[in-house]
Amino acid sequence: MHRLSRPAPSFVCVCLTLIAFSDRSWAQIPSIGATLPQGAAPGQTVDVKIRGGGLAGPTQFWSSFPAEATLPTEIAGNGTNAGEITYRLKLPADAPPGVHGLRVATAKGISNLKLFVVDDLPAVAQTKPSATVATAQALTLPVAVDGYVDNLARDYYKFQVAAGQRVAIEVLARRLGSPLDSTIRLLDAKGRELAYNDDAPGLGSDSMISHTFKDAGEYVLEVRDIRYQGGGNFLYRLRIGDFPCVTVPYPMGIQRGVSAAVAFAGATAQDVAPMPLNVAGDASVDWLPVGAKLPGGKSSGFAVLSVGGTPEAVEAEPNNEPAKATRVPLGASLNGRIDQPRDVDCYTMTAKAGQRFVFTGVTRSQGSPSNLFLRLLKSDGAEVAAAEGVGPSEGVINYTFPADGDYTLEVSEQTGFGGPEFAYRIAVTPHEEKFELSASADTLNIPLGGLAMVTVAAVRGSFGGPIELSLLDPPPGITATPVVIGPGLTSTVMTIQSDASVAPGKIYPVRIAGKSQAGNVAGQAIATVTAAQKTAFSGLSVPPQFLSRNIAVGVNPAPFFTLKTDKPEVVFGKDLSATVKIV
Template sequence: MTLRRLLCILPTLVAPAFGQVPTTDRILVHDFAPGKTATLTASGKELKEVLHLWTPFGTIPYKAAEKPNPAVAVFTGPIGADVTPGVYETRVITKGGISTRRFLVLDDLPTVVAADAAESVPSKTLFSGPGCLNGYVNALKPKYYGIALKKGQAISIEVYARRLNSALDPIIQLATADGRELGFADDTPGLAGDCQLRVVAPEDGTYTLQLRDVQYSGGGAHYFHLRVGGFPLVQAAYPRRTSNGSIQLLSDSSDAITTSTKAAPGHLIVPVSHHVEGGSGLALSSAAAGVPQLEAEPNNSREQATTIPGGKSSIAGRFQTPADIDWFKVTATEPYHLCVTTHSRDVGSPADIVLELWDAAGKKLQESDDSGTNDAQLSFGLPAAGDYFIGVRELSSQFGAAWTYDLDVERGRIELGTAADTVSVPKGGTVTVPVAIKRLGASDVVTITVEGLPAGISSTPVIVPANQKTAHVSLHAAADAADMWNQRIRLTATSARGSQPVLYSPPPPKAPTNTLARLQTGVFCRGTSAAAYSLSASAYEVAIAKGAEAKIKLTAVRTGDWKQPIDIASAVAAAELPAGITVAAAKMEKDEIEVTIKADDKAVPGTWTLSLQGTLKKDKTTIVRPVPTITLRVNAP
């Protein structure tokens, strides 16, 4: 079962909100640039009682309107001069909730203001030098822009649409005043369906740029960010996954550019830029724990295989020639479970990777192609000591600057993900963030902790045994917690193999096509009014001996007319509880009840976690509320 499939079956716990959650269809920007005072206009629904616009580098204040419009919200504020140009996540925060993410380009090119609708030729909107412009395309109506060029002048043109999760599938065409085509671009490799173009002007004049959807579709959801200037065109950052340090910007049309990257703590999306006089070339990388080993040619046969060090290794590679295949050698000193995980499409590469595992005798042991939206992954128990070979190839023999891949090579693997993007924590109550755990040849005990909690909000570490596939991380708001707060928290899992973030893994029906939207660590939390009911325990640390039992008193605090019985049970399936531990289900008729916990002779001494929850049914409404995490200490008799 894949991690995303596992997330589909996790329960969703919802707390009441102050009002309707805001939604945004698009956000158009002006002077959204380092060192500038930006103005951003969000269009959507339920844009009421707006507080601010959240970005990874700070909030941008809401500009109050004389006549508030629930379909429009304007934000204005300064952008730090040290913010790296690139693509950033944004969210509208209101008293009613937190919007889903919209991606925007923070650009160091000057903003060009459209002088007309730009839907006819000649257009009054003119690029007289480097600049950027954003808007949206209407159905059957291409956009036309004038670009003033001198003879011999090279010009770069790039469109961001698909990479911003826009519905627009863009194409661009540059033509002379008399209609002769100078350049055309559609689906540039590595740009997720976006396109870029570089041409040299044959003579002085004003050239016409046409921008449209490939099927002439349009509407407010078909938004774009257009860049025009002398900047380098970039199709990929290499490696795509790395920690702070040196990184290359690759393109089929120019030599590689070496620059550096710096990740913001807690963020997976890392903008990378290289500035020249005509603007910055932009790319994205993904934050990783270390710097990967770069594959080195020649390694096109098992005899030329690159040796991978023992333990956990990270590899970055490129397909540079047709039908290129890269080989790596792993030397096992004993039998163990080998896991090789590909990162390509999940970090923006178009490469469809095929992995092969061979032994020293030339026998293929396993092959893996992608599984739906997941990249290839090998998981195999090596039967004996010896040399083993990993082959990496592109399914369709594609190659070029954009066709890169990253590999994690490990002794077993643990993957943790949550489908929760935003949760509401009721005042005086508790909510849980469900986490799915996928193990591949790894039985480590995992401890999940929460970072970044505001004052008045607490969370107890959750200890996950080897047999548990789901964990419930509780967030509890004190009775005197702030009435309203918004905070992004981070979940971190620690085991004998080190620390790793709990990643956002939306289930397939909701999974965005844009890989950017998958690169998220952390969950947005917000404070709300008291829930219909909340549950608390008489003790949150319980000691029990093997062969004994313990009792915990649970208490309910109810609001309004929620007086119905509450069914109390473990939030974790009985088969996934710590070995030898059982929790007796109970029905809370009033506001108190005792729950019995038993430890039989198979119970394993140590510290574990219990996640309990209550279920209340009233007419056609069912409300599930958790008990704050209980730490269980099993002692030897």
């Protein structure tokens, strides 16, 4: 039986004492501050310097992309320097391009997650000084440059182009967890501004330009922080090539086990050939990084595709009014695009009395700049429900159909904007008494034979019952004390233990699952770590979705001594007091 209780003050003090006396081993836990380069190319081998602290004695390299990782022995002292190690990474030719993550482990624990790019552009390192046009770093296109901006400074680069050549330029900074809020300016040889961008639609605070040059010659690019801030941690990867400027795939989602042709949405994505895809019906993947190339192109634009278990419908234009609406089955997710300012898309579906469905907008969380306004209409045009994307919400309608008949969902952009990059997806699902969970950390280092704690919060919606938490498929030796988020409560602390059999120096991915019982229907949710990653990555608005559910667990050395109570569980009476023995 699970018991719900409020921790007594003495229990809090014991936890604080344990943490304080474990401090010595925690100080040696590995951490990653930067990598050089910040990316690796599919089908190639590259030496990656990992800089940070506590890196001596590496025992494991982990990445979300496929790679063979070895420690080059010809590098003097490699693996013994606490501040830097070098891994040689060999990527297969089919490694998916885009933003990924990596970690390292030592016998003292596991590192934080560091974002890293799989990029098919050849890479070079920044050379300084490059703070003036006169000292601009010369580049040969196509290229990716790994650099950083100094405080109150600009970085300049120069390159040659042919007449009529189209060049795409983008900065990956916030998308890599950097605090840099980039802005870029393209200048001709006389210093005249040809193009400028601060925040590109769908890229958060990162910048992107696509420019076709009328004349051949040398041109200059300026990179800086919009606030003129900078420093060694204001890192960026500058990409210059022939890649299409994409925001999201189109459609934005596909169904497992069903073949689909996936195109892309973006300012210059119209010429990208649709990509045939079929994700196996039994695949556990929910998100799939995909790359987009123009015909004959050498470099890729990045996007992430949603993978689910329900049908996906795509709008058929013209569908700007209910009379011309795209007819779809109720329960299919809807994919469309606000092609031009003030565009409206309509979808008609047949419902039965008493059916309750939820229409959830998916835009910014997947990289689209769209900010949706949704209206649900009866067959006579009368509005029965409406929603708009406000704050973190991207627009949600939860509606019970009162009568049999046709209903139309009207989708528009509430700002009035539009264009080829303004794609959207509406997830259409039957209403369930469900909930969402989030965990307070994506990395846990547990003392050998000890424990670590993580706060699990619940967003309940309409569900108010108890939620039972557990570890999903934990490795041998890693366990969690069963705990319940009580009825009406929104958070609890979960304790995860390591016994003495767990091998240190390894990275163990775990997930936290929550189960509920609503009537005769059992529900389950997997805790995300998105909020923790946003904090770790300098306020990154949308961390990579496929990294959002795994918590990395490592084991570090046992503390000098431990304190524990003589009882594993304390049940409090009405006076909220209990007597325990500390041993």
